[in-house]
Amino acid sequence: MVIQWLIMKRSWIECYQIDMVDMMSTTVTISKLNEHVGETVTLAGWLYNSRIGSKVAFLIVRDGTGLCQGVVTKEEVEPEVFADAVHLTQESSVRVTGLVHADERAVGGYELHVTGLEPVHSAVEYPITLKAHGHDFLFKHRHLWLRSRRPTAIMKIRHTVIDAVRRFFNDNGFVLVDTPIFAPSAGEGAQTLFSVDYFGEPMYLAQTGQLYLESAAMAYGKVYCFGPTFRAEKSKTRRHLTEFWMVEPEIAYADLDDVMAVAEDFVYTIAQRVLAEHRADLEFLGQDVAVLERIRKPFYRLTYSQAVDILHGPQARELLEKDLAEKNARIEELKQSIPAKEQERDRPGVKKYRQEQLAAEVITEREELADLQEQVKNIPTHMELAAGFEWGKDLGGSDETIISRLHDRPVFVTHYPRGCKAFYMKQDPHDSRLVKNFDLLAPDGYGEIIGGSQREDDLDVLLERMAEEGLATEPYEWYLDLRRYGSVPHGGFGLGIERTVAWLCGLRHIRETIAYPRLMGKVYP
């Protein structure tokens, strides 16, 4: 009883304190500080960093909308306030009250001349410091790392990308139809699906909603689905996740060109939104905004056969040779500069801060060196793969990289051989070896961000194609019905959200584009 009473009393006191603060000033977000210059306001956030002096304490506070520097001047505040400021640890939660000033010296352009501090919770030894960390450590602390500036910038861009995706389809007459995640049949390539026990029956996690979406397109004309998708591929590369988000539109009465026109407009629109709303975030991430500004309609269009010719031709070879030469030159440069910097670092009499600066540069350059050496090692393989590419195979990752790097805008590659593509794609009436499909390759080696096609709408051709693939028709009877009751030309595509975000942000690895990446052998946290 007594304890309960104490808890009640304590929480009452805390409420009372909050009320006191509220009475004195309104709580605002850092993003809205520009509307409150000259007013006393309260920020509710966490301590990002502090620089403590004998007369002035600088508190960098973050609240999820931005960073703001609070200035605590010893002479101007109550002694307890200054003492609280000195003892606040990194990532402690805190309410800060003060007068808003515009100040170019401060991060974000505004700062708070602090009059009151209300520590809410004191954090103990926050593991993520403002110094360098390795990605392994950071991903083990992903639940905390999300608070840092880099993940914040990426998550906000991802948010905008997803909003742009939904708005594009909603504004253009598409109906959202959610497709099931439990999929009864393995469909294409059972080995790449995760299986689950469904009340004793084998089931799979969906890797596409497309077949279901085709039925919805026959019902509502233009439809889309957006959700997680799962691939059990044992791929450990910077382009792969086992769980990722995909948006898939499907359009009735549309041929390949119609679908591609939508895809082109769609990607262009997304890029424009990101460019319009996230210049600062992109710059913080070190992304060259010009990369996005170059995204203009029309995108390049190549057929698969033209792409193969490029791989066999002098262009691809020259690109890789030039690449190899440039990377080797940079490697030589680094091999000189690293020991030079180490020497300077270890020379007696060098200031400590300079030592640290040099040590940091050495680490960065060593990483760059290792990365380049690895890339250089792979280039001959990529050259061989390109030169020896056989017509009929699917384009590999390195082949796509070559094609995309030879273009400064996204590239459509169309009309692949039907043997390397799924059974539902429409045969090209002009060349039965080909299907009416397309992949959209993002520039700079970010790979295929879209795969799409016109679908086979002729029942007999579809049945023939399924037999060729050794697929039983029984589980697909409902799908075949769509070709029995008012079949029309139709098609659609799927866009991978994470690859798109990685490309727009210029990220080296896709795992940074999702809050909790799921990779082969990595599921914590």
Add this chain to the structure above:
RNA sequence: UCCCCGAUAGCUCAAUUGGUAGAGCGAGCGGCUGUUAACCGCUAGGUUGCAGGUUCGAGUCCUGCUCGGGGAGCCA
């Protein structure tokens, strides 16, 4: 599934041909400053991923394993 690379203090990294494991950050204390990953001084901090082997002596060489990174295949 195959190929290459890696694992040293809480974190980021050093450690010459095999010869007494170090620095910075972070933590604690003190100083100083409209500071910008602030700075300066002091203190504490280690079974070098695990198991074997070679050697007078192994962080360093060899074998196996575990975990991680990159690439091929496959894919968004």
